[in-house]
Amino acid sequence: MSSYLDDNGGRRGILGWIASTDHKRIGVLYLASMLILFFIAVAIGVLMRIEQLALDPPLFAPQVYNAFFTVHGVIMIFMFVLPGLPAVFGNFFLPIMIGARDVAFPRLNLLSWYFFIAGATIVISSLFTGNGPPDTGWTFYAPFSLKTGTNVVLGVLGAFVLGFSSILTGLNFITTIHRLRAPGMTWHRMPLFAWSLYGTAWIQLLATPIIGITLLLIIAERLFGIGVFDPAKGGDPLLYQHLFWIYSHPAVYIMILPAMGAISEIIPTFAHKTIFGYKAIAYSSLAIAFLGSLVWGHHMFTSGMSETANLVFSLLTFIVAVPSAIKVFNWTATLYKGSIEVKAPMLYALTFIFLFSIGGLTGLMQGALAVNVHLHDTYFIVGHFHYVMFGGTGIGFLAAILYWFPKMFGKTYSEKTAFLSWIPIFIGFNMLYFSMLVLGYMGMPRRYFTHLPQYHSAHVISSIGSFIMAFGLVLFFANLLVALFKGKKAEQNPWGGVTLEWQIPTPPPAENFLVIPEIKGRPYAFNRRASDE
Amino acid sequence: MNSPPTVAHPAHKDYEGSKLGMWLFLFTEILLFGGLFILYSAYRARYPLEFHNSGQHLNVVIGVVNTIILLTSSLTVAISITALRRRDRKLSLLSLSATIALGAAFLANKYIEWSGEIHHGLYPNSPALMQRPHGDQIFFGLYYSMTGLHGLHVLAGIVLLSVVLVFVIREKITGTDFNKLENAGLYWHLVDVIWIFLLPLFYLAA
Numbered sequence: 190m191s192s193y194l195d196d197n198g199g200r201r202g203i204l205g206w207i208a209s210t211d212h213k214r215i216g217v218l219y220l221a222s223m224l225i226l227f228f229i230a231v232a233i234g235v236l237m238r239i240e241q242l243a244l245d246p247p248l249f250a251p252q253v254y255n256a257f258f259t260v261h262g263v264i265m266i267f268m269f270v271l272p273g274l275p276a277v278f279g280n281f282f283l284p285i286m287i288g289a290r291d292v293a294f295p296r297l298n299l300l301s302w303y304f305f306i307a308g309a310t311i312v313i314s315s316l317f318t319g320n321g322p323p324d325t326g327w328t329f330y331a332p333f334s335l336k337t338g339t340n341v342v343l344g345v346l347g348a349f350v351l352g353f354s355s356i357l358t359g360l361n362f363i364t365t366i367h368r369l370r371a372p373g374m375t376w377h378r379m380p381l382f383a384w385s386l387y388g389t390a391w392i393q394l395l396a397t398p399i400i401g402i403t404l405l406l407i408i409a410e411r412l413f414g415i416g417v418f419d420p421a422k423g424g425d426p427l428l429y430q431h432l433f434w435i436y437s438h439p440a441v442y443i444m445i446l447p448a449m450g451a452i453s454e455i456i457p458t459f460a461h462k463t464i465f466g467y468k469a470i471a472y473s474s475l476a477i478a479f480l481g482s483l484v485w486g487h488h489m490f491t492s493g494m495s496e497t498a499n500l501v502f503s504l505l506t507f508i509v510a511v512p513s514a515i516k517v518f519n520w521t522a523t524l525y526k527g528s529i530e531v532k533a534p535m536l537y538a539l540t541f542i543f544l545f546s547i548g549g550l551t552g553l554m555q556g557a558l559a560v561n562v563h564l565h566d567t568y569f570i571v572g573h574f575h576y577v578m579f580g581g582t583g584i585g586f587l588a589a590i591l592y593w594f595p596k597m598f599g600k601t602y603s604e605k606t607a608f609l610s611w612i613p614i615f616i617g618f619n620m621l622y623f624s625m626l627v628l629g630y631m632g633m634p635r636r637y638f639t640h641l642p643q644y645h646s647a648h649v650i651s652s653i654g655s656f657i658m659a660f661g662l663v664l665f666f667a668n669l670l671v672a673l674f675k676g677k678k679a680e681q682n683p684w685g686g687v688t689l690e691w692q693i694p695t696p697p698p699a700e701n702f703l704v705i706p707e708i709k710g711r712p713y714a715f716n717r718r719a720s721d722e
Numbered sequence: 723m724n725s726p727p728t729v730a731h732p733a734h735k736d737y738e739g740s741k742l743g744m745w746l747f748l749f750t751e752i753l754l755f756g757g758l759f760i761l762y763s764a765y766r767a768r769y770p771l772e773f774h775n776s777g778q779h780l781n782v783v784i785g786v787v788n789t790i791i792l793l794t795s796s797l798t799v800a801i802s803i804t805a806l807r808r809r810d811r812k813l814s815l816l817s818l819s820a821t822i823a824l825g826a827a828f829l830a831n832k833y834i835e836w837s838g839e840i841h842h843g844l845y846p847n848s849p850a851l852m853q854r855p856h857g858d859q860i861f862f863g864l865y866y867s868m869t870g871l872h873g874l875h876v877l878a879g880i881v882l883l884s885v886v887l888v889f890v891i892r893e894k895i896t897g898t899d900f901n902k903l904e905n906a907g908l909y910w911h912l913v914d915v916i917w918i919f920l921l922p923l924f925y926l927a928a
Binding site: 293294297356360361363364367368369394395396397398399401402403405406409413414415416417422423424425428431432435 | 736738739740742743746747749750751753754755756757758760761764765768769846847852855856857859860863864866867871
């Protein structure tokens with residue numbers, strides 16, 4: 190069987206890729222386009238940190254800084270962390286892991302990528318057309334987003350189009366998991382990555398339309414002045430916040446769940462031991478998806494909701510931490526008495542657990558009403574968010590790419606360089622974001638282009654951290670790029686994994702399986718015993 | 723591996739899967755409108771009197787006629803599916819065309835209705851509307867957003883049904899392979915159901 194990298198489906202040149210409905214090729218398309226966008230957003234992030242180095246006069250005008258944090262947020266959230274793991278590794282590995290030849294709707298899958306590219310293009314074009322890039326922050330809060338003269342309509346339209354990509358991916362994955370599991374692949378024999386994608390797909394499907402209509406209303410408001418969020422016409426901006434967070438809070442679980450799924454694959458492989466608490470991890474994914482849909486109000490504790498609403502949302506916020514903690518405990522328990530082998534993917538997976546725990550616990554601090562009043566809209570929020578989204582999803586993405594890269598491209602990267610790049614990434618990360626936690630606690634408000642002198646030293650540490658981390662990221666991906674062209678040929682199963690993707694040739698053949706396998710036992714059976722069956 | 727370069731396996735057709743996909747898509751449509759229905763309930767609770775007054779400015783006759791039109795079109799699309807399954811292609815094509823015509827009639831009525839209201843100065847940001855209380859402005863803002871979005875869905879439905887009509891004519895959709903027609907019918911029913919809720923919320927609000 191020829192590998193999917195050689196089989197261009199009878200199409201020539203680039204068409205073999207951009208017209209291919211092979212889920213693996215689409216996954217690679219997403220990977221390539223996403224990494225470009227990721228590095229654009231990283232660069233903007235570094236520029237923001239440079240702005241905070243200069244106290245007076247500012248290096249960039251305040252309006253430019255507003256555009257920076259808006260565009261950095263929109264690109265990172267809607268084009269990298271949100272679709273990151275499901276669109277790249279979900280597309281590539283979900284069908285293989287459940288023993289299918291492709292997703293349920295291959296053409297729809299390709300269409301989602303085109304929606305992704307169209308949305309990204311629209312957002313990027315909003316930077317160079319009209320009255321300059323949007324300056325609202327990625328939340329597009331009304332009434333400012335209705336009144337500002339900048340190019341909000343295009344930015345919002347881009348995010349709306351990206352929503353289609355997300356919805357169609359979710360729809361595809363749910364149908365794939367329901368209909369295309371191989372014979373014998375019962376629900377409780379599915380790898381945990383597939384479980385996490387299942388939970389994610391439901392949120393993508395059910396929550397994304399809400400942001401869709403909210404963004405459409407922003408556009409209608411700006412073009413026709415319908416008034417539903419405009420206080421001058423009797424509209425209520427608080428309702429905008431409700432609608433926005435009804436989607437955007439579940440959306441952070443779209444971002445983190447697949448990363449948790451990838452970690453659940455990596456940990457047992459390198460502990461050489463069956464995962465501890467398989468069902469608990471599987472069902473906690475669904476619990477996170479469900480409970481995560483009920484906590485959006487915790488973004489609005491200071492926005493003027495009723496006391497009752499505040500109390501209920503605070504309670505629910507504490508409850509949603511339980512399934513996340515279940516996962517962390519189970520990963521740790523898997524390591525207990527395992528024969529742990531710290532290879533590059535494992536190092537990043539362990540880093541995920543560490544950084545995500547800090548992110549999760551600082552999240553709980555904000556869930557407490559009294560503390561929230563103090564911390565709201567400060568750097569503490571920014572620090573917490575980046576611990577979860579970068580320390581969690583971002584590092585999870587890095588772990589996943591290290592784990593699956595040899596399988597995807599059939600090449601081996603330098604593990605030494607992967608270890609080396611971990612040092613600046615880890616040190617830079619903590620300098621960058623832990624300083625933000627401290628700054629926020631001291632009272633530094635977010636989204637200000639400048640700061641008071643007493644915050645300066647922490648800002649300098651944070652900015653230096655951002656340079657160190659950016660260097661680490663460049664080293665990390667340069668290593669993979671070199672491997673792609675000059676790497677040694679990878680083995681079929683370099684890590685000793687036991688899920689289905691490691692049982693097929695490297696790189697995977699175009700059809701995945703010559704014969705659809707029949708599944709006879711649970712995943713993660715490292716030393717198969719009767720009790721595992 | 724010494725296996726042959728390509729693997730032959732039968733073309734994959736999974737009707738249950740494609741219907742599941744369609745239902746999932748319909749969920750997203752319901753949630754899309756759901757956002758607007760939430761806004762409607764919040765504002766109606768805040769401005770009950772203004773919603774009552776504004777509702778009187780809408781043309782109930784056109785609203786009811788349009789309801790009858792859409793309900794009939796749901797019937798014709800259902801007939802079209804059943805007829806095709808019973809191998810009555812002629813009746814199927816006829817009722818499918820009738821569905822499209824009824825959808826177009828709905829939009830024509832909508833056009834007449836909106837023109838009338840715009841003529842009376844009742845449209846977002848109009849000088850006449852800005853003179854009126856806040857609740858009235860919100861009512862008409864929601865009215866145009868919700869019926870407008872619904873109108874776009876009727877339009878999309880017409881396009882979808884027309885494509886399906888061509889498929890039936892070219893016999894790409896047949897009595898044994900009618901999945902696409904059935905899914906298009908599901909979509910059309912959804913458009914109908916949403917209208918059933920819009921009618922009382924706006925036209926009968928007075």
